[in-house]
Amino acid sequence: MQYLHIYKPKVYVELGLYVGESLEKVQPFVEKGFGVDMNINLQLENLKKHKNLEIVYSKTDDFFANFNNQIDMAFIDADHCYESALCDFKNVYKRLNAGGIIILHDTDPESDNLIHPTYCGDSYKMVTYLENQTDLNCTTFPLYNAGLTIVTKKNDTRTFRRMQNNAHLFSCYRKQDKFGWLVNDCLTCIPGVNTFWHNLLEWFPELIDKTNTYTDYSVLSTSIENQLLTNNKPYYIIRNGTYFPRIQTDVKQVSLIQDIVTSGNLLTQQIDVMNNSTIVVFNTNYVYAKYKQYINENIRVKVCPLGVDFDFFKPIPDTHPNVLPNSILFMGASTNYPKGFNVLLDIINKMNNSNFCLIMKDDFSIENLEPTLRNRVRVFNKINCETIRLIINSCIVCVCTLYEETQHISGIECAACNIPIVAREVGVYFDNRDDTRWGCIADDSNFAEKINYVLEHRNVYEPRNCFIEKYSNEICKTNWVDIINTL
Numbered sequence: 001m002q003y004l005h006i007y008k009p010k011v012y013v014e015l016g017l018y019v020g021e022s023l024e025k026v027q028p029f030v031e032k033g034f035g036v037d038m039n040i041n042l043q044l045e046n047l048k049k050h051k052n053l054e055i056v057y058s059k060t061d062d063f064f065a066n067f068n069n070q071i072d073m074a075f076i077d078a079d080h081c082y083e084s085a086l087c088d089f090k091n092v093y094k095r096l097n098a099g100g101i102i103i104l105h106d107t108d109p110e111s112d113n114l115i116h117p118t119y120c121g122d123s124y125k126m127v128t129y130l131e132n133q134t135d136l137n138c139t140t141f142p143l144y145n146a147g148l149t150i151v152t153k154k155n156d157t158r159t160f161r162r163m164q165n166n167a168h169l170f171s172c173y174r175k176q177d178k179f180g181w182l183v184n185d186c187l188t189c190i191p192g193v194n195t196f197w198h199n200l201l202e203w204f205p206e207l208i209d210k211t212n213t214y215t216d217y218s219v220l221s222t223s224i225e226n227q228l229l230t231n232n233k234p235y236y237i238i239r240n241g242t243y244f245p246r247i248q249t250d251v252k253q254v255s256l257i258q259d260i261v262t263s264g265n266l267l268t269q270q271i272d273v274m275n276n277s278t279i280v281v282f283n284t285n286y287v288y289a290k291y292k293q294y295i296n297e298n299i300r301v302k303v304c305p306l307g308v309d310f311d312f313f314k315p316i317p318d319t320h321p322n323v324l325p326n327s328i329l330f331m332g333a334s335t336n337y338p339k340g341f342n343v344l345l346d347i348i349n350k351m352n353n354s355n356f357c358l359i360m361k362d363d364f365s366i367e368n369l370e371p372t373l374r375n376r377v378r379v380f381n382k383i384n385c386e387t388i389r390l391i392i393n394s395c396i397v398c399v400c401t402l403y404e405e406t407q408h409i410s411g412i413e414c415a416a417c418n419i420p421i422v423a424r425e426v427g428v429y430f431d432n433r434d435d436t437r438w439g440c441i442a443d444d445s446n447f448a449e450k451i452n453y454v455l456e457h458r459n460v461y462e463p464r465n466c467f468i469e470k471y472s473n474e475i476c477k478t479n480w481v482d483i484i485n486t487l
């Protein structure tokens, strides 16, 4: 009864009054109250002084024979045998207004001896009945010794009712009308690893996963076009903007460009895809700058970096037992040309008193290094996120020697753990070249020098604060919600 002064029902009905104790408490907050009891007494007679109360002496069944009002709130507390309580409930429910509430007393007695006709009867059976009704919400509270159940109609909130009446006003929330397709070859190449594409599926429950259904890129677009002919057309498509041709169907398309191609058929294809998209999304300004010249003026463009989980990647006190003290970290993944592995070897040779830690996705092993370097280097291959976090937290600086990188998520993970970075002017490092908080830019001529500089000034860097402002999953999600809402 505590919230009645807020809810203020217009029509309140109480079945079973005894001496009217609860009806008297409710009286100030109701516009019109009906109290029903088969037994007359002085206290109930006295309640008649309240103009907004009507006391009816009758069996509850008989009361409903002549009662034609609609009810906003009812309290069922008369005969506590299941059949009577059920009959009272049905009589009230038939007359319940939209947004109405029914409260039943004696539905959860605290001990078996209360299940007796003179106490709670077998009203507890009402709970099973109510919980089996698909059109009802019901919650039972273990209040005092008798227990109490509150019942409302399903899909009967104020918002839901407004939505029913004014669907057009709420159309932006009716996602089922605006479902999308996620089109790419796969969600991840490394089983078990969560990627940005997984995030999209989580953030947009109306997005249907159309990945993993193609043998290769060459048939992907045709397959999607065929599916669009035979299925309910989605409102939008989110697609990888690089590796497969334009999808030639009249559907709004968001193309994500996170690979730089400088020439050839793939570049021609990318340009065609971009110029036939509703929105082109770049993961950094660095990538956008390279494509700006190819994009028609009428195409909408958004720079939206992929996010990193800053709740997971953070400074932790634990370290990895196999990482050497004060190691310099290279998250280069492989020894292929763009990763700048040659530059790393140069740095290892030059900084001959420093330890190094290499995280690789390929099979590179310590035996591939000169024997003289092996005591200062540790190599980790194909490790999981927990180990990556442990290793980052064991190192003192991260080095990114990549010649070309569109964003560099692994560097952001280091920054999230508050490890400063020395990097070439690519990806996020290009975008943040004027911010000195994350670390510093280097080139082939001065990597070792810059690493030493950063280590000497280690305390002034605040990479986590710097990157959390731009590269958290939350910010990425906000950007994507914005993209989808403006389609």
Ligand SMILES: C[S@@+](CC[C@H](N)C(=O)[O-])C[C@H]1O[C@@H](n2cnc3c(N)ncnc32)[C@H](O)[C@@H]1O
Residues within 6 Å of the ligand: 014, 015, 016, 017, 018, 019, 020, 021, 022, 023, 036, 037, 038, 039, 058, 059, 060, 061, 077, 078, 079, 080, 084
């Ligand atoms: C537990 S008392 C009600 C207490 C009251 N609701 C309160 O909270 O102050 C139950 C009352 O229901 C009445 N009653 C029992 N069976 C009834 C029926 N079939 N029709 C009308 N009143 C009934 C009894 O006379 C008794 O006064």
